Amino acid sequence: MKAEAWIFIICTVFFVPIAPAYWFITGDPTGTAALTMTALLTLLVSLYLGFHARQMEPRPEDRLDAEVVEGAGELGFFPPYSWWPLWCGLTLAAMALGVVIGWWLFVIGVIFGVAALQGLIFEYYRGNHAH
Secondary structure (H helix, E strand, O other), rough: HHHHHHHHHHHHHHHHHHHHHHHHOOHHHHHHHHHHHHHHHHHHEEEEEEHHHHHHHOOHHHHHOHHHHOOOOOOOOOOOOOHHHHHHHHHHHOOOOOOOOOOOHHHHHHHHHHHHHHHHHHHHHHHHHOO
């Protein structure tokens, strides 16, 4: 976690002087607020990662004397391919367009969206990837 903390510390160090420089160059309050919030959020993440990096035992990636074998083993569960996120996104797009074009399209998007969301949720209970 130390490497990740350092990445966010570097981002914080970058954004802290950029925000006031942007304000003095452009005078744009919206961009300055966005850059300030970005600096604060990267500071928040870097403090969180730095705190937890000190609390936990170093991972093999964090140690200079680590061997490749120490990082072997199961890394976790990674889901296989799935078409359900595509259908969920398309129904969400239909619902967004339904607000603009007509409520009838929104209702159709909701109906198909419920079916697509059920397919996404229950994907691992049936079919090839059932547990």
